[in-house]
Amino acid sequence: MKDKKVIFMGTPDFSVPVLEALIENTNVIAVVTQPDKIVGRKNVLTFSPIKKVAISSNIPVFQPVKIRKEFENIIALNPDIIITCAYGQIIPKEILECPKYGCINVHASLLPNLRGGAPIHHAIIDGYEKTGVTIMYMNEKMDEGDIISQEETIISIDDTTESLHNRLSLIGASLLMKTLPSIFDGTNSRISQDNDKATYGFNIKREDEKINFGKTRQEIFNQVRGLYSWPGAYTTLDDHIIKVWKVIIGNETKSSKEPGTIVNYNKEGIVVNCLDGEIILNVIQPEGKAKMEASAYLNGLKNKEELINKKLV
DSSP: OTTSEEEEEEOSGGGHHHHHHHHHHSEEEEEEOOOOEEETTTTEEEOOHHHHHHHHTTOOEEOOSSTTTOOHHHHHTOOSEEEEESOOSOOOHHHHTSSTTOEEEEESSOTTTTBSSOHHHHHHHTTOSEEEEEEEEOOSSTTOSOEEEEEEEEOOTTOOHHHHHHHHHHHHHHHHHHHHHHHHHTOOOOBOOOGGGOOBOOOOOHHHHBOOTTSOHHHHHHHHHHTTTTTOEEEEETTEEEEEEEEEEOOOOOOSSOTTBEEEEETTEEEEEETTEEEEEEEEEETTSOOEEHHHHHHTOSOGGGGTTOBOO
16 A cells, blocks of 8 residues: 555544554655644643654644645645544545545544544443444535444443543554555445434533533433543532542432532542432542542541532532
């Protein structure tokens, strides 16, 4: 495949194994990634993970602010194929129609399930038992192109978005390398998606991060691990934000207390009433402080008893 001219389009860490595999096995002539960002309190100009890989491999980098208006340089390179993976912008028709072998996307779900920008988060938050990676042809609609190949993985009870992200990233790179030869020799599958079966995993919004204790223990458990390690779930106590990084499913205890009420504490953490019993906040991050075991937070309080019957909102 070294004779094939490839343009790669991607931005975050998830895309790195895919680009590295392409560099090793094909002729990557250019990389397209999102513009550099100002990050942190010190306003440090930061390259995307993909740009760092491209620079280390001496590959030209394009960073259009709006690719719908800035695509001429990409087309002028006359690539044989364009591979995208978590690029972050909608690809215009002019680019989609440019390469001989088409534009191929590596998507982190088993399409038509979980179309959208946050399929890994939602696979856990929405309680999926399995997910995977899809290699697909791109079209002008969001994740609706024909499926070429798929590989699935089971979501375990111990998985977080972080662990699932890392696993799917490697699966995506491996599956792409297995699939590309069939694309180049014209023997690949091409299966239309059933739009009636589509589900969506749209980008996480701030309101998605707030814990609703009116939900079940399982739903809260899934939400917290589905938002780990970014951006994190949260609640508020006495008007102060508390990030919640880990919870434990507690007893199925009937209580007359409103959901969100702190009903107890123990060595595992802070026990909160929810729709169908108790959820225990096990690892938290009080506002302005570092991440800590909830037990350490409790030990630092002058009077732990004052927590009882307080409401998390």
